[in-house]
Amino acid sequence: MKDFATSDNPLVQAQLNRLSQLSLPQGRLGLETIHELLARLGDPHKRLPPVFHVAGTNGKGSTCAYLRAMLEAQGLVVHSAIKPHLVRYNERIRIAGELVSDELLASLLEEVLDASDGLDPSFFEITTAATFVAFARYPADACVIEVGLGGRFDATNVMDRPAACGIATLGIDHEAFLLVPEEGAPTEPMVRIAFEKAGIARAGSPLVTQSYPDPAVEAEIAIRADFAGAPLHMRGQDWWADVGETIRYRDAKGELELPLPSLPGRHQGDNAALAVAMLRHQDAVSVSPEAMAEGLRTAKWPARLQLLVEGPLTARAPGHEIWLDGGHNADAGLAIGRHFAGQDIHLVIGMLANRNPDNILDPLAGRLLSITAVPIEGSDCHRAKAYASKARWADSVEEALSGLPSDGRPVLIAGSLYLAGKVLEANGEIPD
Structure with a gap:
């Protein structure tokens, strides 16, 4: 799978041409290649500001948009990484609130592609490595990073201790990658999806999730969180949100009444609530209720209703x-x-x-x-x-x-x- 891109900038296009030649080697899954590539680049993923890492089938991009908007409304400087791009590859890397410039993008891709010689990396591994290099070099108060595919073997899943990890709604998608039979993995499709997404859980990092209609799915997430040593905070068990004319949110810290997000659709209230819960269950950065409300009003996420x-x-x-x-x-x-x-x-x-x-x-x-x-x-x-x-x-x-x-x-x-x-x-x- 490759997300093709073009650019009006000849320097960027030269690197995109190199990038377009890459593909996931048949049958290879795992994090060994991305770890080796990052090691060659000085392990930038170990020098990032506090990271909010979000997985899910649907809603993860919107959740990232709310996180970024709420953090910025607090006056914090935020790096963010989303997938896929819609028009320009630059959309994948946002440095201190601004899309990466053509000049910097060309330099980043050239550096990472050159460092990858002999590794046979994928499009996604190169993109992720370039993102981490940029985020490590430029100061910021927080990073918001969207998982690309699944979670367990996604190229972004290399960080030791994010500020918080989140799992949005779950569904069947990308079956050719996420439902491949594997010894020791669940065989029921939705439980397997939960197994893959919960692979982002990390020791000491709060794992904040939605609630799910299938008890077996919730049980699988709990198993993965316990195995990783991640404190689990699941909607309906550790936090609650009623989405109506407003979002009435509550957890052990108290209650909040927040406006509905500017993005249309009732499901956006649920995505927004997950972002709020992620901020409320971590202590790396502080975001006030007022900043949360402002972020919900100003967040943008194109091509979703x-x-x-x-x-x-x-x-x-x-x-x-x-x-x-x-x-x-x-x-x-x-x-x-x-x-x-x-x-x-x-x-x-x-x-x-x-x-x-x-x-x-x-x-x-x-x-x-x-x-x-x-x-x-x-x-x-x-x-x-x-x-x-x-x-x-x-x-x-x-x-x-x-x-x-x-x-x-x-x-x-x-x-x-x-x-x-x-x-x-x-x-x-x-x-x-």
Whole structure:
């Protein structure tokens, strides 16, 4: 799996060309390569500011966005690392609140790629090493780091003692990597997912999690936390949050009433509550309730139920609200379904060929006025017949929007973060 990227800067593009040649060697899983690469670079992961490390199937990116916003609202300097990028590779590395510059990015990638000679590293290992090198060299008060894939064998999972680790919602995704049979690992799929995500637990670092409907999942997380020596703080057992008109949060330290986050969707209240709980269960940095409230109001996380602004793309469908979501798995589909409950919408969808269209279609059943399938540039994707017998095909999102009726109904563009990035770029909403 590779997340391809391009750059207008020739120095960055030269390194991205090198990066694009890398792939995960067939059958290799483990942290040996990333540890060796980091050792060659002087072990930058051992010199980071306090780290907030977040795993999960859905919601981990939003949780990271809330953590960063709340920490910055406290006046702290924050490094952050998110995955994947939507438009520019630079989005993956944010230094002291600013996206890494082209000049620094080119230098970082060159340094790390040169150091990796003979190791056969993956795209993700190079990216993670470059991130840690940058975060170790530039002063900050805290780091927010999103897990890329799983947790146990994710390249970010090399830190000895983060300030706090978090696990957001869980679901079935990336089965080819996370459900590979392994001796000693759970065989029930959701329990195996919990096993992989809880692999980020570290001795002495609080592990803060959501609650989960399956007791076996919660039991597996508890086992992994105990095995690692990580104090476990699970929602519904050690902390509570009621999401309604506000977020009513409580734990052993007391109660808070916080505003709902600016990002739409009830699930965002749950993600925000997890970020609050992570801050409340650690002692590396101090964040006031006022800063938490301000962070929830100001946090941004593109391509997750994002209402697009007026731009070149939205001008193709005047009179319509146009929403964008990059979700593709079942949990993401449920969140989309809840957001559009009671509304009839037009769907513009592009999904990779290895994704299940029903993840998005089923939660919207009976509410789809039209379905228009679009391609995902450079990737194998589903054709129109995979979505519905009456779905139509358009060669681009622009063509899909231009073909919608003038009925003023909302439009959702969904199915892939790769597609979402192209949409943001076309509408002039490049993440900064």
